[in-house]
Amino acid sequence: xxxxxxxxxxxxxxxxxxxxxxxxxxxxxxxxxxxxxxxxxxxxxxxxxxxxxxxxxxxxxxxxxxxxxxxxxxxxxxxxxxxxxxxxxxxxxxxxxxxxxxxxxxxxxxxxxxxxxxxxxxxxxxxxxxxxxxxxxxxxxxxxxxxxxxx
Amino acid sequence: xxxxxxxxxxxxxxxxxxxxxxxxxxxxxxxxxxxxxxxxxxxxxxxxxxxxxxxxxxxxxxxxxxxxxxxxxxxxxxxxxxxxxxxxxxxxxxxxxxxxxxxxxxxxxxxxxxxxxxxxxxxxxxxxxxxxxxxxxxxxxxxxxxxxxxx
Amino acid sequence: xxxxxxxxxxxxxxxxxxxxxxxxxxxxxxxxxxxxxxxxxxxxxxxxxxxxxxxxxxxxxxxxxxxxxxxxxxxxxxxxxxxxxxxxxxxxxxxxxxxxxxxxxxxxxxxxxxxxxxxxxxxxxxxxxxxxxxxxxxxxxxxxxxxxxxx
Numbered sequence: 001x002x003x004x005x006x007x008x009x010x011x012x013x014x015x016x017x018x019x020x021x022x023x024x025x026x027x028x029x030x031x032x033x034x035x036x037x038x039x040x041x042x043x044x045x046x047x048x049x050x051x052x053x054x055x056x057x058x059x060x061x062x063x064x065x066x067x068x069x070x071x072x073x074x075x076x077x078x079x080x081x082x083x084x085x086x087x088x089x090x091x092x093x094x095x096x097x098x099x100x101x102x103x104x105x106x107x108x109x110x111x112x113x114x115x116x117x118x119x120x121x122x123x124x125x126x127x128x129x130x131x132x133x134x135x136x137x138x139x140x141x142x143x144x145x146x147x148x149x150x151x
Numbered sequence: 152x153x154x155x156x157x158x159x160x161x162x163x164x165x166x167x168x169x170x171x172x173x174x175x176x177x178x179x180x181x182x183x184x185x186x187x188x189x190x191x192x193x194x195x196x197x198x199x200x201x202x203x204x205x206x207x208x209x210x211x212x213x214x215x216x217x218x219x220x221x222x223x224x225x226x227x228x229x230x231x232x233x234x235x236x237x238x239x240x241x242x243x244x245x246x247x248x249x250x251x252x253x254x255x256x257x258x259x260x261x262x263x264x265x266x267x268x269x270x271x272x273x274x275x276x277x278x279x280x281x282x283x284x285x286x287x288x289x290x291x292x293x294x295x296x297x298x299x300x301x302x
Numbered sequence: 303x304x305x306x307x308x309x310x311x312x313x314x315x316x317x318x319x320x321x322x323x324x325x326x327x328x329x330x331x332x333x334x335x336x337x338x339x340x341x342x343x344x345x346x347x348x349x350x351x352x353x354x355x356x357x358x359x360x361x362x363x364x365x366x367x368x369x370x371x372x373x374x375x376x377x378x379x380x381x382x383x384x385x386x387x388x389x390x391x392x393x394x395x396x397x398x399x400x401x402x403x404x405x406x407x408x409x410x411x412x413x414x415x416x417x418x419x420x421x422x423x424x425x426x427x428x429x430x431x432x433x434x435x436x437x438x439x440x441x442x443x444x445x446x447x448x449x450x451x452x453x
Contacts, residue, residue: 001152001303003338003452005421036154038191038266038300040340040417044428046356052263054197056239058230059254066222066255071368079360088358089430103361104368110261110412112354112431115191115340117298119156124296126195128240129263145426147419149300149340149451150154152303187305189342189417189451203414205348207390209381210405217373217406261412266342268449270307275447277346279391280414300451301305 004032004148012048012135012142016064019133020055021144026123028146035121037150042113047102047137050113050144055130067136071108073101102136109134118150155183155299163199163286163293167215170284171206172295177274179297186272188301193264198253198288201264201295206281218287222259224252253288260285269301306334306450314350314437314444318366321435322357323446328425330448337423339452344415349404349439352415352446357432369438373410375403404438411436420452 006028010019021041029039043050053059078100079085106112114131117124125131133144157179161170172192180190194201204210229251230236257263265282268275276282284295308330312321323343331341345352355361380402381387408414416433419426427433435446 001453005338005419036156038189038298038340040419042417042419042426044426044431046354046428046430051258051261052197053258054240054254056231056237058233058237058239059251061230062251063255063258066259070221070372079363080358082360086358086360088360089356091430100361100364103356104365107353107355107365108368108411109259110353111416113417114262115193115264115266115417117156117191117193117296119298124193124195124298126197128197128242129195145419147340147421147426151152187307189340189449202409202412203348204409205391205405207382207388209384209388209390210402212381213402214406214409217410221372260410265413266344266415266417268307268342268344268447270449275344275346275449277348279348279393280346302303 001151002034004034006146007143009143012140014138017135018060020130021133022130025131025146029118029123029148030121032148034118034148034150037118037148038115039118039123040113040115040147041131042145045142047099047106048135048142049106049109051132051134052114052129053132054128067105071101071104097138099137105136152302153185155185157297158294160294163291165289168286169211171281172284173281176282176297180269180274180299181272183299185269185299185301188269188299189266190269190274191264191266191298192282193296196293198250198257199286199293200257200260202283202285203265203280204283205279218256222252222256248289250288256287303453304336306336308448309445311445314442316440319437320362322432323435324432327433327448331420331425331450332423334450336420336450336452339420339450340417341420341425342415342417342449343433344447347444349401349408350437350444351408351411353434353436354416354431355434356430369407373403373407399440401439407438
């Protein structure tokens with residue numbers, strides 16, 4: 001059995017930007033030389049995540065609108081951004097523009113990563129499926145990991 | 152180490168139907184002859200997903216109501232369904248009844264699949280846990296994949 | 303290849319309590335003696351789940367407020383809790399205080415577990431990432447499973 005890991009860095013734009021990382025993930029799977037197994041694509045961050053869906057600009061705009069409606073950044077109190085109360089995990093860069101909403105969004109969107117079957121050296125993606133990296137916070141340095149386990 | 156893959160086709164009814172695929176997944180795990188490992192049950196579609204929860208008709212009705220309340224299909228604009236603007240990934244069958252809401256639902260519900268531990272050749276499901284295939288779009292031909300990795 | 307499983311029991315408090323299980327998961331990964339692979343941390347329950355995010359009290363309060371706003375326990379009808387109609391999967395303890403909202407929350411939050419890459423015997427968690435066990439129901443006996451697959 002083989003285990004292969006690849007890590008990629010990217011700088012995101014803020015404001016709920018979505019990056020299509022499918023080609024990079026596919027290249028990593030090919031580099032792994034693993035024929036059959038599982039690929040876990042993972043975001044090691046708490047205010048962004050990896051999701052599989054269609055990369056179509058209309059849908060991404062719709063989804064942005066939905067997220068902002070369910071988890072508004074403006075006009076909503078977040079204890080995570082209340083610097084009069086907050087004592088844990090202080091990160092100075094977060095003090096200018098809070099990111100309580102971004103934590104709530106990422107938790108609501110579910111797991112940090114996606115696991116995708118690999119067959120004959122290829123991700124078993126459906127016709128419209130793309131691997132997407134979602135930035136829920138401000139412009140930031142980010143990275144994602146693909147871990148492939150198989151034969 | 153062994154890697155086993157099984158794919159199943161199904162035709163869903165539309166309207167947020169949920170299919171209990173637990174028995175089929177369990178059969179695939181037994182067919183794999185893998186004793187201990189991980190089973191990844193994966194939907195290769197962008198408007199449906201695999202989830203683990205209880206298969207109880209009242210709950211499924213409650214969940215349908217919740218999804219429709221959070222992500223309404225009617226009375227809500229979706230750029231994904233705006234054929235005056237849309238230029239990417241055109242799929243003629245989607246032009247009659249839009250599915251922007253179904254994409255938003257599936258992204259909100261999280262990852263495309265579920266990973267479940269396998270022990271002694273059985274899925275480690277809890278008492279009430281069932282593997283569910285959720286159709287979020289119209290009646291369609293679908294498939295799901297189970298990938299088992301282990302010894 | 304090795305497959306390692308560890309199961310932990312806990313008694314939760316009710317009311318959307320979150321338990322930080324990171325240290326226990328890390329200990330299990332070390333006990334597995336697996337250097338590189340994937341760890342699947344799984345909740346075998348239908349009204350709680352495992353998520354990765356920050357363990358900061360303000361955020362957890364914000365997220366609780368969000369969940370209660372999106373999926374209210376009070377003042378909302380749940381067919382799952384309608385004992386005049388319900389015929390399936392009857393669990394006497396659920397009849398005092400319904401848990402239809404907790405099922406809806408767990409389905410909305412996504413998959414039952416999280417899969418995290420393991421490298422050099424350590425979980426590939428980011429700076430602020432912690433493994434969290436979310437109780438969405440009343441005070442209950444619970445358990446979570448970590449399954450590690452790798453070399």
